[in-house]
Amino acid sequence: MSRVMFVDDDELLLYSWRRLFQGKYEVATAESGSQALEQLEQDGPCEVVISDFQMPCMDGAAFLEEVGSRYPDSIRIMLTGQALLETAMEAVNKGRVFRFLTKPCPRDLLDRAIRDSLHQHRLVQTEREYFALREWQKGLEGLAEALVRLVEFKDPYTAGHQRRVAQLAAAMARELGLPAEQVAQVELAASIHDLGKMYVPAEFLNKPGRLNPPEFEIIKLHARIGYEILKPIRFGFPIHDIVVQHHERLDGSGYPAGLRDGAISREARIIAVADVIEAISYHRPYRPAKGLEAALEEIHGGRGIRYDPEAAAAVERLFTKKGFFFLAGKQETGAAVAEGSVWSPRLKPMEGLP
Ligand SMILES: [Fe+2]
Ligand SMILES: [Fe+2]
Structure with a gap:
């Protein structure tokens, strides 16, 4: 009263x-x-x-x-x-x-x-309350940016990968007609989806050549580690659930939980497709880039099996009809994938650091 x-x-x-x-x-x-x-x-x-x-x-x-x-x-x-x-x-x-x-x-x-x-x-x-909420949101955005930068310090490969996955996942979410708020959530989750790799020793992450099964098991832990890091932070949406599911596949062949179909959130299904596209298109420490065509073939072949069919169709439309290309970030000097070039990182020290 x-x-x-x-x-x-x-x-x-x-x-x-x-x-x-x-x-x-x-x-x-x-x-x-x-x-x-x-x-x-x-x-x-x-x-x-x-x-x-x-x-x-x-x-x-x-x-x-x-x-x-x-x-x-x-x-x-x-x-x-x-x-x-x-x-x-x-x-x-x-x-x-x-x-x-x-x-x-x-x-x-x-x-x-x-x-x-x-x-x-x-x-x-x-x-x-509105102004307090805006301040809180700004704080969260700052925190997310801090997490992105943390990965940049530890593992510039992963940092560039996350930025590109975030660009593509956000474009896919827009293409799928998701509301602006959900697009922003997809973009934020994608920008830190591999945060758990902070836990993985650098020699595994940057190891040239194939990883042996025990090493791969350690790399796989990154999904759950990301979940554990993000879980206590109240972002206003379940970002930790999206992050932990980004390697799940519709047919249950993914990890860490082997979830199937609708048990995987829509946001995670979008990020999963963007993640695969980026991973195949770009150079990795253990192999050269296979190119965008190979990436799109993988998604096309696995649509409705491993990958969400709507997300797969959206990513195909973006690259083949809508002229999507990855924007180069401040640490990336390579040209856009859509132009067919192979990105190779030429890393510069970040501002203010020796
Ligand atoms: Fe990952
Ligand atoms: Fe990833």
């Missing part, structure tokens, strides 16, 4: 207001400004504070000014028997009141002013 406070040195008036509004609101009353401030300190702020102007010790304007500085979200109303212009101006300028009412004030008018004040209070709160 909303809390409304009446402050007046007329005890009878306070009694009648309490009788009128108790039950509809949680009513607090005080006979002076100092008593009201004490109560607010003890019981917490009220959404609406209605004060008389002429009171002993502290007048209404000074009291409401103090309320405004201590509890800026409380909406203030001046209710006075003195309808002098000077009083009104002081109340508005010092007390920054929302409404100025004169006594005797009909119940309906006062009730309306309280309802308007509560509405105003909700607007202020909503605006505050």
Whole structure:
């Protein structure tokens, strides 16, 4: 229930207001400004504070000014028997009141002013929450960027791979008509989908030639490690579930859980296709690039078996009809895959580092 406070040195008036509004609101009353401030300190702020102007010790304007500085979200109303212009101006300028009412004030008018004040209070709160949420979102974006950079320091191959997978996965999500928010989620998840590779020793990640089965088992752990790293962070969507599923395949042949079909999230199915396209198209430490054609053949051959058929169709359309190409990132100097070139990393130290 909303809390409304009446402050007046007329005890009878306070009694009648309490009788009128108790039950509809949680009513607090005080006979002076100092008593009201004490109560607010003890019981917490009220959404609406209605004060008389002429009171002993502290007048209404000074009291409401103090309320405004201590509890800026409380909406203030001046209710006075003195309808002098000077009083009104002081109340508005010092007390920054929302409404100025004169006594005797009909119940309906006062009730309306309280309802308007509560509405105003909700607007202020909503605006505050919106800005807090934006700050929180900016923080999360910064955190995601920090995770991307962390991978860049440890393993520039993976960092470039993640950036390209994120570009392609976002384009696929758009091509599939996903709403903008979900496109952004796909892009964010793709940009850190291999985060778990931070755990994998660099000699395995960058090993030229084929990995033996035990080494491959260690590499496979990266999906679950990424899940464990991301799980405690509240991104507002289950990014950890998307990340852990990016190597799952529709026929259950993927890892780590061998999930099938609809058990794999749509976002993970999109990223899985983008991941395979990038991995085959580009140079890897253990093999040269096979090229885009081979990548598209793999997806085409596995559509509906290993890969989501809609995601497979979307990626084919993007490359063959919509002219998609990978944009070179700041650490990538190779030309676009769509132009048929082989990317080879020529890494530069990041800014500010030796
Ligand atoms: Fe991966
Ligand atoms: Fe990947």
